[in-house]
Amino acid sequence: MKRMEKTHLAGLTIDELAAFVEGIGEPKYRAKQIFKGLHERRLQSFDAMTDLPKALREKLGETAAAATLRVEARYVSTDGTRRYLMKTHDDLPVETVFIPTEDRDTICFSSQSGCPLKCDFCLTARLGLLRNLTAGELVEQIVVVLNDVYGAGRETPHGTNLVGMGAGEPFLNFENLIRALGIMAEEEGLHIVPNRVTISTAGIVPKIYEFAKLEKRPHLAISLSAPDDALRDKLMPINRRWNLDELFAAAKEFEKSLRRGERFTFEYVLLGGVNDSDGHARKLANLLNRHGLQRVKINLIAHNSAEPLEYRPADAERIESFKRILESKGVSAYLRTPRGRDIYAACGQLAAKSEPNPVRITR
Ligand code: SF4
Numbered sequence: 001m002k003r004m005e006k007t008h009l010a011g012l013t014i015d016e017l018a019a020f021v022e023g024i025g026e027p028k029y030r031a032k033q034i035f036k037g038l039h040e041r042r043l044q045s046f047d048a049m050t051d052l053p054k055a056l057r058e059k060l061g062e063t064a065a066a067a068t069l070r071v072e073a074r075y076v077s078t079d080g081t082r083r084y085l086m087k088t089h090d091d092l093p094v095e096t097v098f099i100p101t102e103d104r105d106t107i108c109f110s111s112q113s114g115c116p117l118k119c120d121f122c123l124t125a126r127l128g129l130l131r132n133l134t135a136g137e138l139v140e141q142i143v144v145v146l147n148d149v150y151g152a153g154r155e156t157p158h159g160t161n162l163v164g165m166g167a168g169e170p171f172l173n174f175e176n177l178i179r180a181l182g183i184m185a186e187e188e189g190l191h192i193v194p195n196r197v198t199i200s201t202a203g204i205v206p207k208i209y210e211f212a213k214l215e216k217r218p219h220l221a222i223s224l225s226a227p228d229d230a231l232r233d234k235l236m237p238i239n240r241r242w243n244l245d246e247l248f249a250a251a252k253e254f255e256k257s258l259r260r261g262e263r264f265t266f267e268y269v270l271l272g273g274v275n276d277s278d279g280h281a282r283k284l285a286n287l288l289n290r291h292g293l294q295r296v297k298i299n300l301i302a303h304n305s306a307e308p309l310e311y312r313p314a315d316a317e318r319i320e321s322f323k324r325i326l327e328s329k330g331v332s333a334y335l336r337t338p339r340g341r342d343i344y345a346a347c348g349q350l351a352a353k354s355e356p357n358p359v360r361i362t363r
Contacts, residue, residue, distance in 0.1 A: 004089050006065040010038055010143070011136025011176075013183060024059060032188065038066060039189030041153045042143045048152075069094060069140050074148065081339045084145060088113065088137060092130045095167055096141040098149060099339050105149070106161045109141045111177055112168025117202050118237045121225070121271055121303060121311050124167045132173040138180035142190060160192055164199040165221070171199075171207035181218060194218040200267065205242040208250040212257040220254060221265040221299070222247065226275055227283035235275070248291040255295055263295045263332075270314035270322065271303045281322040285329035297332040 012020060018031035030052070037049040044067040046057040060066075069086040076082050082098040092113040099106040114127035142162065150156050162184070164170040170177050181197060184190045197218035201208065211220060226232035232239040239247075254264060268284070270276045288296065300323060302313045314322070319335060326333040 004065065004068065006063060008065050008068050008134065008136035009034065009060075010066070010068075010139045011134050011179070011183070013179070014186065014188075020064070024063060026056060026059070030056065034060070035186070036188050039139070039143070039183070039186065040191075042147050042190075043153060044143065044147070065089075067140060067143075069137060069144060071144060071148070077339070079339055082145070082149070084141075084148070086141070086144065088133070093127075093167075094133065094137065094141065096145055097166065097339075098145050100149075104158050104161055105156065106163060107142055107145050108163045108166045109138060110166030110168050111138065111164055111170040111173045115168045116172065117169050119202060119223075119225075120235050120237075121269055121309060123309060127167075129168075132176060133168070135176040135179040135183065138176060139183055139190075142184065142192070146190075159196060160190075162192055162197045162218075163221075164197070164218075169202055169204060171201045171204035171211070174207055174210070178214070182216075185216065198265070202236055202238050203242055203247045204238070205246050205250045208247075208254055212254040217257065219262065219264065221267055222251060223269070224266040224284075224298075225269045225271075227280050227287050231275060231280075235271075244287065248287075248293070251293060251296070252291060255293060258295050263297050265297055265299050267299045267301060269301045269303050270319055272312040272314045272318070274311065276314035276318050276322055278321060278325055281325035282329070285326050285331050288331055289329065297334060298326060299334050299336045301336045 007020060009017060009020070014031060014035050017035055018028045021031045021034070022028055033051060034049065037043045037051070043049055046052070046060045046066050049057060068089045071084055072087050073085045074082060080100045084096045084098070086094040086096065088094060094113055095110050097108040099108065110133065112132050113130035115122070115124045116129035118125045142160070146156055146160065147153070164177065177199070181194060184192045185194060194216045195218075198221055199211070199218050200221040200223060202223045208220070208222070211217060223236070224232075226235050229239060229243050232244060251264070258264065266288075284298070300319060302319060303311050304313070323333045323335060
């Protein structure tokens, strides 16, 4: 990656910010003011931090960056979902999706630009891995979206939930992810606590064990999408590295870390004629029951077909039948309503696509 010459302050913890501030010859207490400015007040330029002396703002401008992502385009779906196509300082795509519901907002952020995993049903996979996003870029995605929706620095009406389900495999960018989540959880910042965050992995098994041990751990979702190794090898090639037995052993261990009332999720993308038969549903229920997982639910996701992928969504009757079979075998199954399909914002559709779009607002 082309190195940034300036330090991106959004990726620093309060302690690191204190060290940075002292390094440029300023008193340590300024760090808290700057941290609040960047995160709690969501200011994206030093000039806007009018509680800082002008000389300090200028000094910061010379050595540091308050913001690095540029919004190239914003797409608004008929269902209120918004998709943001941003660019990093080195011109790589970052996509973030805002999904409003009546009582809460959910922001789906990307952990990588592109993705190295080659899930066959996913558009992002076609980009390959461009690079890991930095902690600052992870945090900034949320700031940009909240400012766009509510206005810079304005209070948000209700809490924000985060899902790490955008482009990329979060567990292949583990260190930056955990750092960013720590920064976002700060009370004097965005204050999005781990309990409001769900991270989705395609099955990077060693990291599931590591994630289970985190003291302040977000929720976990594992993308499954096939009930046996042969089909999963084809749909999600990461399965050739860690197969279902290994994945379920990790899931079982993870289950031990669940808090009271918490469950974890398996996601299953239903692909018409590929993994959506009654036989697949029975196999899936048997797989879960055989491994004795108790506190798990299945989210069924109708595939969001998009060119040039050759998959088609499972039809509504098939999905109902699939769900019924799981439930009859004691598995909790839920149907996730796809949001923002018309603007390529739905699962597996993030690939810096810009056409066709009903509403494109370039800024
Ligand atoms: S589904 Fe997720 S993990 Fe798989 S290729 Fe797409 S972005 Fe990567």
